[in-house]
Amino acid sequence: MSEVIKLKKGLNIPLKGKAEKVLVNPGPPGQYAVKPVDFPGIRPKMLVRVDDQVRAGTPLFFDKYNPDLFFTAPASGRVVAVNRGERRKILEVVIKAGEKIEYEDFGKADPGKTDREEIVRRLLKSGLWPLLRQRPYGIIPKPDSRPRSIFISGFDTAPLAPDFDFIMQDSASEFQAGIDVLRRLTDGKIHLNVNGDYPVVDVYKKVSGVQLNYFSGPHPAGNPGVQIHHIDPVHKNGAVWYIGPQNLLVIGRLFLDGVVDFSRIVALTGSEVINPRYYRTMMGASVDNILRDNIKEGNLRYISGNVLTGTRIPAKGFIGFYDSQITVIPEGDHHRFLGWAVPGLDRFSASRAFFSWLMPGREYVSDTNYNGGPRAFVMTGEYEKVLPMDIIPQQLVKSIIVEDIDKMENLGIYEVVEEDLALCEYVCTSKTEVQTIIRQGIELMIKETS
């Protein structure tokens, strides 16, 4: 067993509503949607129109800048809507599912005996290529690029995050097939990073062709960005790719079964869920059938993903492309009396400015209130406490605000994406929108360097 990389910095936000390890089959979701907004930097061009019939794996749209990059339907049925937002930006392509899922046939293949070009072609055509992402920038890699190494974070440390040991336990063969595919994509190593605090599950332990790395520590120790930083740091020296463990199963199934099967297990979490549990469903599936009769009353926020980095969805919205978690928390659109003076026994804070430190181990209900107004930077050293990377976060954020490209590059814009600094945003006394600023910085870098 190699050494455990122990991270001390970070923060586990103790929230109510962790999913119980019970797997539920909620029945067919009825509708599916693919959301181009899940893919930063993509300009979608539609390939289907409303009323077209599609099968699982039929291309729905492609990227205007990269015509080889297809995005395909997760299930078969009829395209019922292409919802657009401001300036006709495509928000989601909605499919009403038929009774049984029909699949496009891509043919089985043994990744070990298929050459790299053919593998890349299959992944692109089936719409599974976008499951891969790269650092720098957290975007979908270019099909003609080669990564230095590929990272899989085998666990998630985000608030109320699903337990991947539980999700992955019965997927050994698909996981191995996925790994075999990745091995053809890089000349470097496949890093499988697991939680060093727990015994490693069989799926991870028995898989061949990977280097197992052990991480331990609070969130964001499970973020691929943090793990890449400690094992194979990115600079101007080429990209590193990463993929989530459940998403790798989809790639495995493409080669084992020859079909696009976006099945996945998601954790339904959050303080406003009556019975937080795991559900077998699919990427892009409507959450309606999962949430029905399992949600408390009130004005609620529905999130695809976790409370720090997830995307807000409507009550009948769809699961995001990369997400394995649905979170439901109360909205915070109410005033609080004398917030600066109350003892705050029921208010969690990373600081000890509220008396909730008297009760360690307590879990909190947290709503969406800002808990204050935006200010200029005043406090310092807050961000450093929750970022386990050798990066000076506040100075990086400032360099982005003033659009100083050289500084951004030097201070580490290549190594981070929004999720890595999500905790900085959470703890910020000045309520700075750190994640938005990071994405703006990344967009500026892409624009200036391409």
Add this chain to the structure above:
Amino acid sequence: MKLLRKQIDKIKPHFQKGGRFEMLHSTFDAFETFLFVPDKVTTRGAHIRDSIDMKRTMIIVVIAMVPALLFGMWNTGYQHFIATGTEAGFLDNFLHGFVKVLPIIVVSYASGLAVEFIFAQIRNHEVNEGFLVTGMLIPLIVPVDVPLWMVSVATIFAVIIGKEVFGGTGMNILNPALTARAFLFFAYPTYMSGDFVWISGLLKGEGIVDGFSGATPLANASLGNTEAIPSSMEMFLGTIPGSIGETSTLAILIGAAILWFTGVGSIRIMASVFVGGLMMGLILNLFAVNPFMEIPAWEHLIMGGFAFGAVFMATDPVTASQTDRGKYIYGFLVGFLAILIRVLNPAYPEGMMLAILFMNVFAPLIDHNVMQANIKRRLKRAEGSNILNKVQ
């Protein structure tokens, strides 16, 4: 509470755009958010945010100053009655001090907040909470007999020149409270030094007990009257003449503990200031050529404004170094320079104010160097990992 909320919601439209009192928008907002945390919800980024905000942070700093303030009030009376040779009980001491100190606090807050509100209105943004701390710091670092108009002038000067010209809280280079203190020191030196300013009622020179000097320990030390320096226990507890809040190291350390425990004040800075001061003291002890240089290094830490500056002034996050490593260097140099100025500059026995202001100016340079080191280190790592990959 609900009734209050209803009333606020009723009058709120008048203060918003197009309302009758639109010009008082920021003022209204300040009072509203003082009473109620806004109902604004997250629209992008993290869906939940930490409970802490600027108001809570600043209030905690103010609370941390309360022990020093209360002790300062008591000590004001205590020193006064010693000087006049009157018997007085605990309550008499405290009441005398309370009556003397409260007006200074009121004047400081009133003048500073007036400027803050005006600037918030002109700039059309929310009133910043930074002055809650500055407004309390200023009374604690002035001699008790300072004329109130001077407090007012100094406060207004500090808020405008020290802070608002740079863009307000968070943008300033110099610590506003120290700017006020420096302004007083250089503009009205006769009121800020000498032996009589530190104890209330001595300026007129009436009714003083024969032989009573009123000199602070530092003044005695700089004159070489080492026998006149009070015992270290007295200096630690603070029963000595000095600025209102600076005398009791014990009360200040209680404040330091609050700041450290809540995570609001930087322990890195506080600790390294003390280390820096101790180092300089030891160096001076080595070359001890006059009585001041012979004072044990650790006694410097409980004399004058050293402890107060270390805990409440040097830790101001806006004007200190912002990087973790930078904070150690910054703090160390503050302490180091404070003792250097204190002992080797005969014109000014209290070096803490100048040392902190000086290091405020240099803090960005320290941060710059810390950043450069970080950049080099990370570049090296990335190159290293490249080579490693090629070998494999």
